[in-house]
Amino acid sequence: MATLTPADTHAHDDHHGNYITCSKGIMSWLITLDHKRIGVMYVIATLASFLLGGLFALGIRTELIAPGETIMDAETYNRFFTLHGAIMTFLVIIPAIPGALGNFVLPIMLGAKDVAFPRLNLGSFYLWIIGAALTVYSMLQGGIDTGWTFYTPYSIEEGRQGVFWVGMGVFILGFSSIFTGLNFIVTVQRLRPPGMTWFKLPLFLWALYATAIIQVLATPVLGITMLLLAAERIMGIGIFDPALGGDPVLFQHFFWFYSHPAVYIMILPAMGIISELISVHCRREIFGYKMIAFSSVAIAFFSFLVWGHHMFTSGQSPLMNAIFSAITFSVAIPSAVKVFNWILTMYKGSISFTTPMLYALSFLVIFAIGGLTGLPLAVLSTDVQLHDTYFVVAHFHYVMMGSTLIAMIGGLHHWWPKITGRMYNERLGQIGAWIVFIGFNLTFFTQFMLGTKGMPRRYHDYQTGLGWSAETTELFHTYHFISTMGSYVMAVGFFLTAFYLLQSLVNGRKAPANPWGGASLEWECSSPPPHHNFDETPTPEYCYKFDHWVWNDEEQGYVRRDTAKS
Amino acid sequence: MSAHDEHHGPGHIISFRYTLGTFLALMVLTVVTVGVAQFDLGSLDMPVALLVAGAKASLVCLFFMHLRWDRPINTLVLVGSIFFVVLFLIITMFDTGQNVDLKDDGDSPDVVTTLESQSLPVVD
Numbered sequence: 229m230a231t232l233t234p235a236d237t238h239a240h241d242d243h244h245g246n247y248i249t250c251s252k253g254i255m256s257w258l259i260t261l262d263h264k265r266i267g268v269m270y271v272i273a274t275l276a277s278f279l280l281g282g283l284f285a286l287g288i289r290t291e292l293i294a295p296g297e298t299i300m301d302a303e304t305y306n307r308f309f310t311l312h313g314a315i316m317t318f319l320v321i322i323p324a325i326p327g328a329l330g331n332f333v334l335p336i337m338l339g340a341k342d343v344a345f346p347r348l349n350l351g352s353f354y355l356w357i358i359g360a361a362l363t364v365y366s367m368l369q370g371g372i373d374t375g376w377t378f379y380t381p382y383s384i385e386e387g388r389q390g391v392f393w394v395g396m397g398v399f400i401l402g403f404s405s406i407f408t409g410l411n412f413i414v415t416v417q418r419l420r421p422p423g424m425t426w427f428k429l430p431l432f433l434w435a436l437y438a439t440a441i442i443q444v445l446a447t448p449v450l451g452i453t454m455l456l457l458a459a460e461r462i463m464g465i466g467i468f469d470p471a472l473g474g475d476p477v478l479f480q481h482f483f484w485f486y487s488h489p490a491v492y493i494m495i496l497p498a499m500g501i502i503s504e505l506i507s508v509h510c511r512r513e514i515f516g517y518k519m520i521a522f523s524s525v526a527i528a529f530f531s532f533l534v535w536g537h538h539m540f541t542s543g544q545s546p547l548m549n550a551i552f553s554a555i556t557f558s559v560a561i562p563s564a565v566k567v568f569n570w571i572l573t574m575y576k577g578s579i580s581f582t583t584p585m586l587y588a589l590s591f592l593v594i595f596a597i598g599g600l601t602g603l604p605l606a607v608l609s610t611d612v613q614l615h616d617t618y619f620v621v622a623h624f625h626y627v628m629m630g631s632t633l634i635a636m637i638g639g640l641h642h643w644w645p646k647i648t649g650r651m652y653n654e655r656l657g658q659i660g661a662w663i664v665f666i667g668f669n670l671t672f673f674t675q676f677m678l679g680t681k682g683m684p685r686r687y688h689d690y691q692t693g694l695g696w697s698a699e700t701t702e703l704f705h706t707y708h709f710i711s712t713m714g715s716y717v718m719a720v721g722f723f724l725t726a727f728y729l730l731q732s733l734v735n736g737r738k739a740p741a742n743p744w745g746g747a748s749l750e751w752e753c754s755s756p757p758p759h760h761n762f763d764e765t766p767t768p769e770y771c772y773k774f775d776h777w778v779w780n781d782e783e784q785g786y787v788r789r790d791t792a793k794s
Numbered sequence: 795m796s797a798h799d800e801h802h803g804p805g806h807i808i809s810f811r812y813t814l815g816t817f818l819a820l821m822v823l824t825v826v827t828v829g830v831a832q833f834d835l836g837s838l839d840m841p842v843a844l845l846v847a848g849a850k851a852s853l854v855c856l857f858f859m860h861l862r863w864d865r866p867i868n869t870l871v872l873v874g875s876i877f878f879v880v881l882f883l884i885i886t887m888f889d890t891g892q893n894v895d896l897k898d899d900g901d902s903p904d905v906v907t908t909l910e911s912q913s914l915p916v917v918d
């Protein structure tokens with residue numbers, strides 16, 4: 229059996245260097261076809277966008293810290309939440325896990341040298357850059373105060389040039405996403421080495437595959453929607469604008485036919501990461517491998533059938549409302565299958581509370597709350613009350629931010645040693661994870677309460693006289709104050725995280741090939757991996773049995789049992 | 795990865811017989827389309843026209859696009875995509891069909907009254 233031992237790969241490193249050192253100069257990065265370098269560029273780009281979107285969020289929270297105008301006027305506020313939403317959705321959470329971590333890890337986990345279409349991969353990254361540039365440009369054009377959903381007819385009124393440009397940006401970002409998805413489908417389908425059967429695939433790859441199907445099937449509808457908007461605006465064809473004989477609700481159908489599946493483009497890869505983190509950091513075989521794998525595919529399928537649950541109060545027909553409500557409940561089944569399987573995986577495992585594991589546990593708590601609060605929003609009678617209140621804001625932040633982004637950051641910590649070849653400060657990592665978890669719940673749990681008390685989302689102000697009493701304003705003030713404080717706590721956590729991760733690049737301990745004892749193929753190659761990932765085609769095994777990896781003090785990491793003995 | 799690659803690769807060449815046969819079938823079906831259009835079938839007009847058009851599209855996919863000789867996965871991809879497009883169009887058109895009172899009839903611009911007459915939830 230051809231096995232790469234850490235010793236072998238180290239010796240190899242000295243000859244040709246790893247993927248970071250194998251060629252030099254800025255151009256060797258900008259025109260690279262190496263999936264690992266493209267992945268790293270995605271990491272940097274999406275984290276930079278995360279910083280930008282996060283600064284907008286802090287602006288929003290600071291404005292809401294007290295009733296009345298605090299730091300910005302209503303118009304600026306509207307722009308802030310629109311840009312926060314658009315940047316976080318289209319520039320951060322949609323591309324972050326597939327584009328950044330997926331790109332880096334997928335081919336290595338698979339045992340391949342690269343993705344199927346390396347040029348398409350680079351092209352997808354540059355489309356992302358163009359889309360991001362257009363989004364930034366649209367800010368200068370002004371008038372983007374529509375919210376990230378760009379609902380008509382408001383978004384097609386005169387004087388909203390910015391919306392056109394951000395629409396173009398979203399159109400192009402959509403292609404970036406399609407290219408990534410297409411690449412991953414073909415890679416998983418065609419580049420599996422001999423012996424890598426479907427049921428040996430790590431669950432992260434099942435999740436990325438299911439995600440890729442949604443990316444390829446749903447994203448074109450977003451493109452079509454943007455083209456129809458442009459056609460209406462430029463040629464005056466009535467599609468969505470009632471003044472021209474169009475139907476504004478039709479826009480919502482188009483928008484959500486993409487954007488609901490997009491929610492699963494965000495959460496599915498996150499669930500894949502959690503499957504890896506929990507299994508590896510508990511050193512315990514994943515419970516119900518096939519059920520987790522199939523539930524990813526089931527979620528991908530259901531995701532196409534529920535878009536109308538965003539439109540219960542839009543005047544959608546009652547029959548449609550009932551159908552969409554019923555199908556929406558069914559999504560809870562595959563999601564719950566996953567959660568129960570993760571919990572059972574931990575049962576009698578040897579849980580080590582490393583930073584990635586802390587993030588995985590945060591995910592479990594937050595996703596449970598986020599998922600369960602989705603149910604009152606799927607019930608027609610309660611949704612009529614909760615629609616467009618802070619309850620909705622809290623719900624989707626629990627799922628999008630608390631689940632997807634937390635999983636992304638957990639995954640980043642898990643693969644950081646592999647990506648950079650350096651270990652970060654574990655103690656600071658654990659502290660950071662706790663601060664983020666506490667800050668997150670302070671920020672968003674209060675928003676559930678705000679919502680049930682009737683605070684509408686997207687409001688700049690909550691003074692008395694806007695339709696509620698002085699006591700209500702006082703109550704809103706208390707909750708908003710706690711929420712804003714929570715967002716500052718979270719910011720401290722993220723800046724701390726950024727600090728020690730950057731610090732690890734400067735003076736972090738050199739990472740062993742397998743710091744956590746993972747058994748999937750990416751832990752077989754050195755940290756960072758060599759340019760071609762593997763010198764010999766690796767032998768894939770079922771990657772959720774950890775017995776053959778044992779801790780080695782000399783390596784400060786795990787080595788194969790056969791190597792340890794010799 | 796499959797052992798059938800050499801039979802099903804992209805290089806499959808279909809015989810002239812098949813090409814010509816498909817072409818003639820398409821021509822015949824076009825005549826059928828035109829012929830059927832001469833009669834008023836009432837509510838059957840649209841289904842019949844779609845049936846003929848669907849048959850033509852299937853012929854093109856099966857023979858001109860080689861799906862008949864391709865791996866079944868490609869057929870699955872095509873049928874799957876069509877399924878989702880149809881699903882999207884049917885549900886959306888069904889819904890906007892119910893909303894038709896809300897717009898474009900000039901004399902009842904009061905959306906709220908229209909909504910109430912349809913016993914839809916009114917939310918503002």
Ligand SMILES: [Cu+2]
Binds near residue numbers: 487491534
């Ligand atoms: Cu949805």
